[in-house]
Amino acid sequence: KLSKRLETVASFVPTGAVVADIGSDHAYLPCYLVHKGIAARAVAGEVVKGPYDSAVRQVRTEGLTEKITVRLADGLAAVEEADGITAITIAGMGGPLIVSILEKHPQALKNVTRLILQPNIHAKAIREWALEHGWALQDEVILQEDGKVYEVLVLQRGSMDLNEAQTLLGPKLMNTKSAVFVEKWSREVANWQRVQQAISNAEQTEENKAKFDELTHLIALVQGA
Template sequence: MNSEKLSYRLETVTKYIPQDYKLADIGSDHAYLPCYVIQNGIVPWAVAGEVVEGPFQSARRQVEEEGLTDKISVRKGDGLEVIKKGEVDCITIAGMGGALIASILEKGKDKLEHVKRLILQPNISAISIRTWLLENGWGLIGEEIIEEDGKIYEILVAEKGKEKQAYHDDLEKGLLFGPFLLREHNPTFLKKWEGEKINWLTIAEKLEQASNTVENRKKKEELMKKIKMAEEVLEDEKD
């Protein structure tokens, strides 16, 4: 993978970056994504943010090699502390856990005032992000679920306001499965939740054998609720 040919996962993320928006890519790694969108004329200027020294240096080298130092500002810092208020229109955060992405947004809340769009790709726990968006006045405007190299990824796209609009009927189901993905019900979505259901059943069985503490009973109850929801969603497909 390089900045000329992105992974399918990152290429899918770039599809949702509006033309001519200024971009901040947080956790940019080698800065492949910012380099790609600049070279393809999608954005005029970008920030590549990295908190870890190694990837920060890799990003700097990549941007220098591509001759893009005037168009990409590579910055070292934690989450959104690498951007100034009003500096960018769009933020991408890809390839981290959902809970970590949600905490980055929470910590950098004051930087989001003038941001028009968030494009977030969690590796796990997209529910953490959907919950954060809902509680903080961001509405989902699109979602996509893809598979690459045997791994399944979800891409969430949000803009300010209308935070409940995407969740037509069942908020709880929508937060877990994704309101757009639920409606689309594509084969990758079904594969993901079939796998999750099997995983949850295994954990539930282990809890069944574990000591009957209040905590274990509560965990099992929560799991059974999720299993039931997954079964309903998968059943819809067969009808």
């Protein structure tokens, strides 16, 4: 059975999509998508030999070799023009790593209409990338599983306007203020306050002051929940 995290990612894949799952590890997500009849075909990309081998094995075990191609490649180098990929999933990595994968082979995104990205940390990096590269947030979800908090960001082509707080917190997540959201940011605020208190006034740098202002702003936002 797929984790709640990957099931959430899967729920945003349009029916009939041709999917590339980058950093696929066991290829659980593409196998699920094809089995459920959500994806027509899929490519599973892995840069590390061990996970690549597990992906190959999993696809074979599930009898999906006709519909899922596993490739050993760095990021979007796994995508070939002839694949006709329409949706890309990248899950289980930090936001900055996901961004670096998207930036390294931009031509692979040519015919892609939807990106479903699941950063473990620092989703902000993805919202910043989207703002700069003509992608708009279609949806976003925050969820908790096994004591960890995950965000899922769904992007389509288009433009959007995000202020600083929205870029950090997520425009939709910030409006919805779910219990998981409030808990995550209350914890972040508490951590930052501890750091702030540990720094004496003489040591205050511009950067720290800016961080503190951001923090003050966040406290107001989160406490308004």
